[in-house]
Amino acid sequence: MDNYSLSYPGKIIFGNGERRQLPSLLPAGAVLVICGRHSRKRIADELLPLLNGRKTELLSDINPEVPISDVIRACDAARRICASAVIGWGGGSAIDCAKAVAALAPCDGNAADYFYGRKKISSKGLFFAALPTTAGTGAEVSGNAVICDPETDIKQSLRGVGMVADLAIVDPELTFNCPPRVTAASGMDALTQGLESLISKKADTVSSALALQAVKRLFFHLEDACRNIPAAREAVAEGSMLAGMAFSSSGLGAVHGIGHPLGSICHIPHGECCALLLPVILKWNRSVCREKLDAIAAELGLADGDALISAITALNGRLGIPANARSYGLSAEKFDFIVRNSRSGSMKCNPRDLSDADIIKILEELQ
Ligand SMILES: [Fe+2]
Structure with missing residues (x-):
């Protein structure tokens, strides 16, 4: 227990x-x-x-x-x-x-x-x-x-x-008049928060139950929310709230740990930062939370964790999220600042411990 x-x-x-x-x-x-x-x-x-x-x-x-x-x-x-x-x-x-x-x-x-x-x-x-x-x-x-x-x-x-x-x-x-780009970025923040909560080292019974319901709502309804369909807006608003309740208890993970300094030094809106980092970090985490990611994928009707990561990359593409951080000016001279400022409480909850060298590799993948 x-x-x-x-x-x-x-x-x-x-x-x-x-x-x-x-x-x-x-x-x-x-x-x-x-x-x-x-x-x-x-x-x-x-x-x-x-x-x-x-x-x-x-x-x-x-x-x-x-x-x-x-x-x-x-x-x-x-x-x-x-x-x-x-x-x-x-x-x-x-x-x-x-x-x-x-x-x-x-x-x-x-x-x-x-x-x-x-x-x-x-x-x-x-x-x-x-x-x-x-x-x-x-x-x-x-x-x-x-x-x-x-x-x-x-x-x-x-x-x-x-x-x-x-x-x-x-x-x-x-939320009904929220512009599509803001809806997409905010929704990807919420989806990230739900997924990071599920695989967090501090995940518990309550946070996991809330986070799974959040992920289902966000994964299935975010695109329609961007098209301003009211029922999808309602599902995404509820998903966002549930994800917030989940991570309040479980903490987050490396997407948020790296995302805050990356966003502040490159001036990337928080939700877009999460969307960019999410598939890359899930790939890094895959080896230590294979069963959990497979189980989440099954709940979403996907074959396994790899299919989940591909589905998130595809969702980002359909939502118009850039495929990498190059357009935001991420360059090697910013890596040191990002690494130094990434050791937050969120980072401690990530299921895989990341060394400074690992974080640099992740940032290189984002370029
Ligand atoms: Fe967030």
Whole structure:
């Protein structure tokens, strides 16, 4: 039997239209809303009129791959209005920024102190609600916030006590207008998270059950979601949420370990980075998790793990994901930075231990 410890949002609500429950589930007091640019109008039309009488502030200019400076700016806004709740409504960046702000606004010092581990988040922050408008990161159910320091190109997770959302509302309708390229990249992030969770060294009974359901939904429905078919959007939104719940417990693997420094130094969107790395890393992992990959393949109606890896490469092609990282400017002089910054918690969960020389070979395969 596995030993495991599960940590999920206080309340998770899934389904079309469920975003309308949000106002009634917030605590009293001022509200800071951090959203993606495309969500601003919907929030102004649908949410703000229902927060009547409360002090509210809406920040819709958070940059992708969340720079620390945006977290500091949003923390200042939360403190200025004495927010009791922070809402993250958008893609992974808006949600991760809001998650970091809810945790850090009551803390003393600067966000950079916590990002670089000079200080620790030791108590529960402000009430935090997450509503994803892309289906991919699982940020609405995970307890880490991925932040970037553009001055050092370091991209890593901020973690701390009580960072899991108090409330996650996964309303597939919010993803219905997501552009095809973003849908494809986010969905491949979620598929990667499901597969890495299944073969993680820390996989457990619950994470494996959730991850398998996630992988099935994402593998079979992602292409139709990119064509904006509502039933496929719903399946992919649910798959993304399930993958997020799975990896919260099991951790991830080398795709995420290498993907973060690769993405930050070459400026590759996270989902595309995952899609590029996934078949290459699965091939590397194949020798140590042959039975697991064969079993996952069988669940998807494929002959074996090799057929699964080929199917992922073919899916990337149909989704318009580039076949390699050359077009993003990956060159040998960036290898050292990527290797040095790849030894994260995700890397420790990878089923095969990778040496620095192995990582360089993987990067050469991506060129
Ligand atoms: Fe990811």
